[in-house]
Amino acid sequence: MPTATPTTQQATTTDFDDILYEVEETYAVITINRPEAFNSFRSQTVDELIEAFTLAWGDNRVRSIILTGSGQKSFCAGGDVKQKAETGDYGPSRYGMFRISELHKVIRSVPKPVISAVNGVAIGGGNVLTTLCDITIAASHARFGQAGPKVGSFDAGYGSAFLARVIGEKRAREMWYFCELIDAQKAESWGLANEVVDADELMPRAKERARALGLKAPTALRFLKQSFNADSEMQTGFTNLAMSALDLYAHSPESHEGATAFAEKRDPDFSRFDGAY
Numbered sequence: 001m002p003t004a005t006p007t008t009q010q011a012t013t014t015d016f017d018d019i020l021y022e023v024e025e026t027y028a029v030i031t032i033n034r035p036e037a038f039n040s041f042r043s044q045t046v047d048e049l050i051e052a053f054t055l056a057w058g059d060n061r062v063r064s065i066i067l068t069g070s071g072q073k074s075f076c077a078g079g080d081v082k083q084k085a086e087t088g089d090y091g092p093s094r095y096g097m098f099r100i101s102e103l104h105k106v107i108r109s110v111p112k113p114v115i116s117a118v119n120g121v122a123i124g125g126g127n128v129l130t131t132l133c134d135i136t137i138a139a140s141h142a143r144f145g146q147a148g149p150k151v152g153s154f155d156a157g158y159g160s161a162f163l164a165r166v167i168g169e170k171r172a173r174e175m176w177y178f179c180e181l182i183d184a185q186k187a188e189s190w191g192l193a194n195e196v197v198d199a200d201e202l203m204p205r206a207k208e209r210a211r212a213l214g215l216k217a218p219t220a221l222r223f224l225k226q227s228f229n230a231d232s233e234m235q236t237g238f239t240n241l242a243m244s245a246l247d248l249y250a251h252s253p254e255s256h257e258g259a260t261a262f263a264e265k266r267d268p269d270f271s272r273f274d275g276a277y
């Protein structure tokens, strides 16, 4: 695990295509900036998010990190299903890999609290991202859900196991099996959100919480985060297995039918696939 030793002053803003990265006062704000695609992520987005979290990790000015999406409609709509329907993958990536699992791991490993400011829909891989954040603040119009079984995908790692730990087994199964969105109030009552605020209060409140974290002892926060993580660390093994399984599944006709149906704006027809074995 990398350790942050004092280095020369780092950049406050960095050029990215799919995200925005800014350091303000004692916190970094990372914004998924693909509103035309409902802030869904492609491989490049994931590469850039990993880089942004790594920058925040090594920057001694940064005591906490806010993750949000641009606009009012979407926090993150998960994987870019249209891209997947078109090319069978999530598009070109710097390292030739779709590194979603590494993104999950860096959100957990960065030894600074991560606050998700959920400004709209958090669905599929987007719901996994907010679930993994240390603290979630939701706008009152935010909605949360999983979508994999509708579009031919699943996250059998943190996306299911850690979600179950956060909201409970029955609720996690309900979310994954039925793929229905829940509103912000329900998310709060299920423990998926720490608090719900009006939309125009979302970023001010997230920044207020970040400022409060900036006053706390950083080493104590670091050990606490690592301590909270330790108890669910065995799920990392499941995550590695899950991603290998998903890699195989993503090339299957069933998965292709899910993504294609979404891109073609029709209901998927999974009737020809045999789930009995």
Ligand SMILES: CC(C)(COP(=O)(O)OP(=O)(O)OC[C@H]1O[C@@H](n2cnc3c(N)ncnc32)[C@H](O)[C@@H]1OP(=O)(O)O)[C@@H](O)C(=O)NCCC(=O)NCCSC(=O)CCC(=O)c1ccccc1C(=O)O
Binding pocket: 036, 037, 038, 040, 077, 078, 079, 080, 081, 082, 083, 098, 100, 121, 123, 124, 125, 126, 128, 147, 148, 151, 153, 154, 155, 159, 246
């Ligand atoms: C988000 C919706 C509920 C919003 O519904 P609505 O308000 O009615 O708006 P729409 O008209 O549906 O959408 C507006 C506009 O945005 C486009 N869009 C929405 N979502 C996506 C998306 N995910 N990818 C690409 N484009 C998207 C939509 O097509 C519209 O475009 P127009 O051009 O205006 O027509 C609803 O849109 C919805 O349900 N979206 C799909 C959500 C979804 O299925 N997400 C993916 C789930 S699977 C996933 O995230 C896997 C992620 C992942 O990569 C992963 C994670 C962890 C482990 C492994 C993996 C993996 O490899 O798969």
